[in-house]
Amino acid sequence: MSTTQSERLRELLEPLVASQGLDLEEIAVDSVGRKRVLRVVVDSDTGADLDQIADVSRALSAKLDDTDAMGEGEYTLEVGTPGAERALTEHRHYVRATGRLVRFQLAEGGELVARILKADDDGLDLEVPGVKGRKATTRRVGFPDIEKARVQVEFNRKDSADAVHSADSADSADSKNHDEKEEEA
Template identity: 40%
Template sequence: MRSPDPAALEDQLRGVLEPLVLEAGLEIDAVEVRTAGRRHAVKLVVDLPESSSATGIDLDVIARLSRAAAAELDPHEHLIEGSYTLEVTSPGVDRPLTRPRHWQRNFLRLARITLVGGDTLEARIGRAGDDRVEVALPGRKPELRELAYTEVENAQVQVEFKAAPAAEAALLGADDSSSDDSSDSNSSDESTDSANEENR
């Protein structure tokens, strides 16, 4: 039996794994399948729901979900021909900002933004709504700009090891404690919690 193409397989695996992920209080950010011959690498990326006030996912939760997902996939071995590895992980700092909640969770972080049309800019993320986000353009006197998500082709958070400049944080409506928290989370987000399972 031939496995379906990766896109179809990803959809099928999402349907199998989503109840488990929801039961763990998380949501699926992405399911990725890579194939090399008869071997498959299945990557399940999970994230906190929009309503969560937590700032990250505990590694123990990832590990438990990884074991549960591997057990859940065993009865569905007909979906994947050959052997496979399963990786359960949370999004890393290199994840593109594609949804409003991605912008909201990266308040005060510096992002490299490519606009539709090809122009690029580096700006600090401010308040994000359903349709648009405020950003501060760095400089001696930072400028506030509002971007509609439809204007953004691609955006990624940049790693920093210091707090957001006070002028930029103030322009975006943050107090000093928010700025300090942002700096701490920037450095901690460099690594991504993940767990792996080898199957068949």
């Protein structure tokens, strides 16, 4: 059985990435002109910060230098995270996307945009936003019913904790203003 270079690289690098507390999400070897680029995508349940990316990049670079996994010739190693509009392909991706808005391509056909409320072994509990003044509804979708899923970028979404904090601050300010007006009277 023949294995591709990406599969061999995954076997070599995945234990090293895991030892750094991260998941190896993707490996791609691309040719850019005469140069090759090895792109490695890592993530974790809590995300990956710049220090973790730098540490794993140094460890991968050292491992690749000690082996001939990339063969002869120059290449560039790029290590990063999946990005804002990541595709959800593994169970752990759905768990990490809990609370996020996701665009689903359904196996039955059609598309659904909903917020993931909960992910379990069988599927997802979703909140489907209301349209034209209607209230949001909940829906259950099993993993076999999902053909593709991609996180959506939300620029103006208030985090629920921020919304509570803002409401508490506004209530406190209103209360303070009300008390000051009573003292003036």
